[in-house]
Amino acid sequence: MYKLFTDKPELFECDIKIQGASLKKSKARLVVETQGYSLLFEGSISEDGRCKVPIRKLKGLIDESSKGNIRLEVIAEDTFFTPWSSDFEIEASKKVTVEVITQASKKVIKENKISISNIKNEVTNEVTNEDTSHVVNILKLLIRENISLDNLSLKKVRVNKIIATYIKHKPITEATRKGVIKGVLKELYKK
Secondary structure, three states: OEEEEOOOOEEEEEEOOOOOOOOOOEEEEEEEEOOOOEEEEEEEEOOOOEEEEEEOOOOOOOOOOOEEEEEEEEEEOOEEEEEEEEEEEEEOOOOOOOOOOOOOOOOOOOHHHOOOOOOOOOOOOOOOHHHHHHHHHHHHHHHHOOOOOOOOOOOHHHHHHHHHHHHHHOOOOHHHHHHHHHHHHHHHHHO
16 A cells, blocks of 8 residues: 655655667646545656656645545656556654543632531641631642542642642641641541
């Protein structure tokens, strides 16, 4: 099977021997036939019998999924020959393939769906509004990433990145950090 390319020009070459006619007065052409239409590319034959037919880029002329028949036609003085033919298929010399592994579904999280209770600060044994807001914010991020207590160990790298990014933008003191993490785990356990 002969391969034609949509994104690069190529040169069809072959050797031709003609008896009883002059090579100088002979012409060669390549016909590419698909089910709906045909393309014709004119070539030349040198004095030593080398046939060359340039094929331009086929992008826009023929679809990548096309298949059909390709044939060489030679006209030697007043006689027509078809010395070669083959099936062909179209390919692109350069391909980019993308395989989507996962697509996280984005969930809309409403404030009233998350309720936090009984969080105690280890140092003062009182829950501060700041600690509660940290727990709520981290919990929202985890839920958005579809992280639950069931898959926490599988997604621990992602959890660490989420918490590290959160702490970078909203610093949590060392004293309250343990309490915030315990609060997040407690709320994940409830879900």
